[in-house]
Amino acid sequence: MKVIPTACTAALLAGTAMSSVAQGVYDDALRLDPNSYETLTVTVDGEPMAVRRYEAVYVGNPVAMSATQPARSMGPGGSPASADGQELADLLTYQKMAIYVPEASIEDQSTAMIFAVNNAGWFASELRTSVETGGEYVSTSDTDKVGAALGAGYVFVDVGTRGRGIVAADGTAAGKAPAAIVDAKAAIRFLRLNDDVLPGSAERIVITGTSGGGGLSTAVAASGNASDYFPYLAEIGAAGIDADGASSLNDDVFATIAYCPITSLGYADMAYEWLYQAQRDEQLTGVSLEASQTLRSQYPSYLESLGLVLDDGTPLTADNMTDLLMQIVTQEIQDHIDEGGSVPALGEMFEFTSRGQTVEVENTWLSVVDGQIVPFEIQDFLTFVTQTSALKSVPAFDRTANSGNEGVDGENTLFGPAAQEYSNFTPFGWNMNEVAGDGSGADDTGLKWNEFVETKEGQAIAAQVKLTDPQAFLQGNADSAPYWYIRHGMIDRDTSFAVELALYRAVAGTDGVKDVNFTLPWMTPHSGNYDVQEAYGWLASVLSDAE
Template identity: 65%
Template sequence: MTYTSRAALLAATLAALPVTAMAQGAFDDALRLDPAAFTTVTVTLDGAPLTLRRYTAVYAGNPVAMATEQPARSMGPGGSPAAADTQTLDDTLTYQSLAIFVPEGATDAAAMILNVSNSGWFASELEPEVVEGGTYVSDSDTDKVGAALAAGYVFVEIGSRGRGIVAADGTLPGKAPAAVVDAKAAIRYLRLNDDVIPGSADRIVITGTSGGGGLSTVVAASGNSPDYLPYLADIGAAGVAADGSSTLTDDVFAVIAYCAITDLGHADMAYEWLYQGIRSAGTTADGVWSDAGQAASATLAEGYPAYLDSLGLTQADGTPLTAATMKSAIVAEVAREVDRVLAAGVTVPARGADFDITLRGRGGETQIAVPNDWLTVTDGAVADLDIDGFLRFVTQTAALKPVPAFDRTANTGNEGVDGENTLFGTPDAAYANFTPYGWNANAVAGDGSGMDDTGMDFAAWTAGEGAALAEQLRLVNPMAHLGTDAVAAPHWYLRHGMIDRDTSFAVELALAAAARADADVEDVNFALHWMTAHAGDYDVQTAYGWLAGVLADK
């Protein structure tokens, strides 16, 4: 197949348009990359030296002015920044900057790996994983940089806004959908400059983990959506003209996402629907929950079936994916992964014996032993898999999140800013409850969120004065864009750990099903990875082997 670059296709398309439709982006001239403006980085790849060109740039023509002093990057209890710690920025543009690494020999057809961070949907500074003198290998299951460079791909890393950052004027510029807008602006920057550096902006592969996985899936689902143009115009993104029209696109070729934290407006319901029986039985790693927590769990669980059923999803075999079939679908995915590892020679302990599990975290590796009270393997195949036992097993590897799991600030006895709430609300508000339960149960007077302060329940608030809150939720949710006129990535690689309790398995299966149903999507490669907790980039050989395959078909 003859490969034609997006730059060539775009030039041909624009040449055929009326002159009035060809107004360039308001900041395009300032955002043009000088191909000679690079530094040289030398790394070691598979024991041999490799020279890279590094281009560093601000990808927004009108970047947000940031305060020099920012909250610390280190996480405190509950996943929020440690409140007492601050950091001083060396570069106040770091949240809207990118670094492009071009390996020797990269061609104009090479894929571009767009690596995003944003763990917990927090802001992410530009902190490249590619560093001078770094050592990388191509055959590791945890070294995506080595795999990408060995394949000749261009590796792009970005900083982006997110919750937890402060602007120079004291406001909070990382509210939703800032991270999505910034990723789209970076993509547009690559498109604008596709003609001056190796690599193809027609083959952008966005990848991330956790909040970064969620961000990646939103970008992959919402390509070219006009809903983001006002936000892109505000920061001076490439290709956005003064009249608000666009001459560039921001869709991507593929997404590789791990443990995506997404569908936040329904994630609490999905979590309790899956785990409510475990909580009520008091069999989690941290014991019995409070009466308030138990009541909230039951209320949230009751709301999920109607939402799930309203999506009209189907499984890969065409059967409906509903509240009545979701747990059996989860069982099937777990069994499929068990069969995979059995075929690879993994030994599964007998019923009643212990699984020896290695948990990897910021503090290193921890070994735990958890009884197998859910899985029976006979003659090298799954003979019995009990879903309730499996869910209990998951909760013994890591304690369940508090109730609610995501929108927990200022309700249900929870104190402090501890959920994803800081992602939502106005730039001058610390947080906002973003679900009907969280909003209606808000118990902190004077915080500007909830019925207690507004006199309106969630439905009334978001239908009127608080419509912007509903829009924030929609613009960070891939489910709101799949199946619409937005251009979805044709190729999806989605992974979630088999013992990852950070979000409901139902959220991940629903996302995969929604992607499969989108007319733009050609393939969805989804799995629950063996004995893996909340993590990413643990199956690099499989992921980048899959990517090589889909690239070869184009």
């Protein structure tokens, strides 16, 4: 499976500019028949509602998939698990979309489009069916985003995308980075191409997802219209890409609602070890401790290289990152108290729900006296977080084949050539690879990372890392989304708080961003769509402000 078509690459290297008049090679074939829909009858808040359902393959040259797909274990919001050898009813479900339009919005050309991705863990996501005949939805629920969208009259879009874990018909890995982002952009382009015949406005697309889907959402929101993706879009026949690789359509979005985004994967290991170094020093020995110490030492210079600043213009550095974390955690606690929430006494139990189970963890760090928060230490808070859920292995993300980690783990199957199962994608992971013959690492290539990235193969992996990272586009892209709603739970240890705070500050420092709504919700683990009323209230507000 080719990754970049030669003709398009040559055109881009020659400096081909975005054309305002060029028509995409597949645009005629991708035009939607406005009369080709089925009408579903559902209930919203107990009242009947008619919803039109359109379905379309959103690319002109979809990737042919294997008739069988390997089993895989998925997290919440991800692709349904499939058993080894299971036949797929429709091999195009990875590059197909369903568009749901409330009948009351048929004549509304300005309503928002909720663009839902489901790529937990950056895995592939088959097309889902969020709206079904006979389905019951509640617009006032804090967990029903479909009900909130339909109740508000928004168009709701389900999108199937490639991602890691799927196999093409030729036996290669069809979902290597940046496939998920490229597919999402192609689907957005399809909506823009057909904006004149579809209800709603493709200028008001709101991309939303959780975990890997949150990472995908932030990458798309950050990189609107970036030409880096044009060759990949050309390969799959995306709308608006002409024969020379130039673009006549946009793929930027109006807003994102992103939950616990797993992002900045090339640098997340450093941030993880830096944040939890005190806890690691207590828990680890030997090679794992040495790995943690090496990674954490690299984080301060990386953070400084981002050039982020606080609201008062002070540079965000490793010296004040935990101060920012303390400030946001403290504000969230105070908001919880002000809203009538309770805090267990020291020695009593916090109770919360994680992955559908009730969990209790002793309060060892937080005390409230007469409604006032007693000052606490950030390290005590971080220790509490690690008690709600054990920390990941070292490294946390580029985890395969180094530091004693056995088996294919972490995000490694997202990177590398399509003919190879996995690859290390960071300097540490690459240089410390311990499995001879896996095709990855200095042990197989004879090249350390700094030498490897000078090769064609190394540059390809470096490009994969860049194209999945919103930090690579924020602060320099005039077409990043203007509105951002980002949530990462207060007790979520699936990535470093430092990654999420750096994302928040990068968004806040990007020209053209008009609103960034970020917090660490009270006693919330790794999850999403738990505050739908707040999120969709925010969306209604920014939509109104944009009018």
